[in-house]
Amino acid sequence: MAGISLDKVGKVYSGNTRAVAGVDLDVQDGEFIVLVGPSGCGKSTLLRMVAGLETVSEGTIRIGDRIVNDMEPADRDIAMVFQNYALYPHMSVFDNLAYGLRNRGTPKAEIVRRVQEGARMLGLEPYLQRRPRALSGGQRQRVAMGRAIVREPAAFLFDEPLSNLDAKLRASMRLEIRLLQRRLGTTALYVTHDQVEAMTLADRLVVLNGGRVEQIGTPLQVYRNPASTFVAGFMGAPPMNLLPAAALPGLGPAATIIGFRPEDAVIDPAGEITLDVLAVEELGAQRLIHGRINGEPATLVFPAETEIGESLRLSIPASALRRFDPATGRAIPG
Amino acid sequence: MVENRPFLNLLAHLVLMLGVAIVALPLWIAFVASTHGGNDFMSGLVPLWPGDRLVENYGQMLSSGVSTSGMPPVSRMLLNSLVMALAIAIGKISISILSAFAVVYFRFPFRMLAFWTIFVTLMLPVEVRIVPTYKVVADLGMLNSYAGLSIPLIASATATFLFRQVFLTMPDELTEAARIDGAGPMKFFRDILLPLSRTNIAALFVIMFIYGWNQYLWPLLITTDSSMYTIVAGIKRMADVSDAQPQWHLVMATAIMAALPPLLVVVGMQRLFIRGLVETEK
Numbered sequence: 001m002a003g004i005s006l007d008k009v010g011k012v013y014s015g016n017t018r019a020v021a022g023v024d025l026d027v028q029d030g031e032f033i034v035l036v037g038p039s040g041c042g043k044s045t046l047l048r049m050v051a052g053l054e055t056v057s058e059g060t061i062r063i064g065d066r067i068v069n070d071m072e073p074a075d076r077d078i079a080m081v082f083q084n085y086a087l088y089p090h091m092s093v094f095d096n097l098a099y100g101l102r103n104r105g106t107p108k109a110e111i112v113r114r115v116q117e118g119a120r121m122l123g124l125e126p127y128l129q130r131r132p133r134a135l136s137g138g139q140r141q142r143v144a145m146g147r148a149i150v151r152e153p154a155a156f157l158f159d160e161p162l163s164n165l166d167a168k169l170r171a172s173m174r175l176e177i178r179l180l181q182r183r184l185g186t187t188a189l190y191v192t193h194d195q196v197e198a199m200t201l202a203d204r205l206v207v208l209n210g211g212r213v214e215q216i217g218t219p220l221q222v223y224r225n226p227a228s229t230f231v232a233g234f235m236g237a238p239p240m241n242l243l244p245a246a247a248l249p250g251l252g253p254a255a256t257i258i259g260f261r262p263e264d265a266v267i268d269p270a271g272e273i274t275l276d277v278l279a280v281e282e283l284g285a286q287r288l289i290h291g292r293i294n295g296e297p298a299t300l301v302f303p304a305e306t307e308i309g310e311s312l313r314l315s316i317p318a319s320a321l322r323r324f325d326p327a328t329g330r331a332i333p334g
Numbered sequence: 335m336v337e338n339r340p341f342l343n344l345l346a347h348l349v350l351m352l353g354v355a356i357v358a359l360p361l362w363i364a365f366v367a368s369t370h371g372g373n374d375f376m377s378g379l380v381p382l383w384p385g386d387r388l389v390e391n392y393g394q395m396l397s398s399g400v401s402t403s404g405m406p407p408v409s410r411m412l413l414n415s416l417v418m419a420l421a422i423a424i425g426k427i428s429i430s431i432l433s434a435f436a437v438v439y440f441r442f443p444f445r446m447l448a449f450w451t452i453f454v455t456l457m458l459p460v461e462v463r464i465v466p467t468y469k470v471v472a473d474l475g476m477l478n479s480y481a482g483l484s485i486p487l488i489a490s491a492t493a494t495f496l497f498r499q500v501f502l503t504m505p506d507e508l509t510e511a512a513r514i515d516g517a518g519p520m521k522f523f524r525d526i527l528l529p530l531s532r533t534n535i536a537a538l539f540v541i542m543f544i545y546g547w548n549q550y551l552w553p554l555l556i557t558t559d560s561s562m563y564t565i566v567a568g569i570k571r572m573a574d575v576s577d578a579q580p581q582w583h584l585v586m587a588t589a590i591m592a593a594l595p596p597l598l599v600v601v602g603m604q605r606l607f608i609r610g611l612v613e614t615e616k
Contacts, residue, residue: 052513053513080510080511083507090529090530099517100514100516103516103521
């Protein structure tokens with residue numbers, strides 16, 4: 001068990017392509033950190049640098065109190081779960097789990113004990129003698145997790161481990177990963193582009209964009225107080241509404257961008273804001289209203305039974321409003 | 335597109351039977367000839383049905399051979415051919431799989447140059463470089479030896495290229511997972527790559543075994559000691575007699591025996607062989 005600390009970590013590929021720039025991050029022992037961002041934001045590169053699969057161009061990476069920049073992946077005391085599982089197709093589940101331990105010269109009895117325990121934890125016991133080919137996607141995913149668990153590493157690294165599963169399985173595996181990580185108390189770094197996964201799993205989120213950290217914080221902090229228009233637009237489904245202050249007179253100084261979450265608008269006949277309804281999407285428990293406020297697009301969420309006319313009079317509580325600098329995109333405090 | 339018309343069925347079968355006949359008739363004639371006595375061919379008419387000398391002819395060839403022409407028994411030549419074919423097949427596979435491993439998984443200076451150099455040797459088959467190769471082998475004192483028979487034929491650009499393609503289709507994550515699992519390069523090679531290339535190795539073994547078995551020019555050139563004759567080159571020497579009738583019945587018996595081992599290898603490894611050629615899933 002150990003924390004991970006990144007100090008001004010950067011990655012430059014040959015040909016001067018910059019993938020990651022100046023990332024500072026302190027992961028506490030036992031913490032679950034999710035790296036989230038759109039594709040190409042450098043989140044996977046960052047994870048692979050921690051794993052030792054990519055060289056570190058700038059800065060230092062520590063796992064526990066050791067600097068691991070030039071260490072082989074096997075010596076870093078980490079375990080990784082890959083998106084496509086990367087199971088050894090010619091080995092049984094048992095051998096897949098045991099391979100890393102054998103390479104480390106773990107005594108046979110200890111290997112059997114750990115593999116049995118890991119298999120029990122993940123419900124893989126009936127499948128130990130099968131080949132990966134004979135398993136379903138969810139079971140393969142479990143084997144990949146098991147391979148990480150039996151190693152008893154200082155940290156788990158997850159590289160979009162749920163992306164290849166169907167939606168239902170993804171939701172249940174998500175919960176399972178969270179519970180497992182809590183129970184084992186092992187530090188985890190988890191990469192995903194799915195912001196629901198990010199919100200539900202993380203102790204703290206790291207939102208990345210263009211190789212830079214946009215914001216680090218708990219899921220609720222990031223959701224309620226996004227540090228930039230990028231974070232505001234990326235986290236949450238539907239995302240935060242971002243409108244020029246000119247479209248919302250009286251809500252903020254001119255020449256700022258005003259943001260509010262779709263669920264924060266209140267129907268108020270005396271309200272000063274008018275939304276022209278364009279379309280209504282039924283989600284069952286909620287209705288999604290797409291429309292325009294003074295010509296600017298906005299999306300709102302209301303309970304299913306709300307009556308929706310041609311246009312709505314709205315008010316937004318002052319506490320729900322966020323302001324951003326239109327030039328830099330950064331949040332304006334207060 | 336599957337049509338079921340009696341006429342087309344008949345036509346298809348006729349074409350197939352004709353094809354089989356063209357391939358099989360020479361084999362049949364060779365077999366028939368190997369079961370007759372030596373004088374049955376003097377009339378100029380080739381018999382089309384087996385005679386009564388099968389056991390006798392084959393027995394004679396296996397145990398003593400045609401002593402008058404200085405030929406060793408066929409069993410000796412079969413052994414020589416087997417050793418040569420196995421050495422070539424196994425040698426080719428071991429060398430090419432290792433060079434493909436180096437080319438695909440390691441970054442070293444002049445890596446692509448090395449690969450293309452190997453590739454260019456495709457343009458230099460044995461026949462083209464036979465005189466200089468003979469000189470080298472003779473200077474090394476390897477004439478009339480198994481080493482001389484097999485080593486000059488052991489490098490294979492085709493096999494290197496094939497293994498390279500196989501390795502390129504292995505998912506990168508597998509390599510990375512193995513690295514994280516603490517497998518060094520050679521351990522990765524032994525534990526992951528070799529088992530996963532099993533079917534390709536089998537397919538290549540079949541092809542290379544037959545290639546080695548059918549070698550003709552090279553063994554003919556470097557074996558002067560009759561105890562080192564290989565069977566394919568031996569048949570030629572046997573038919574090539576001066577001042578006497580060629581012993582066609584015995585030559586044909588030898589030819590049939592020479593054709594059997596490659597056949598056994600193909601039949602025995604057929605399933606692996608086909609999987610190795612068509613399998614893409616990793």
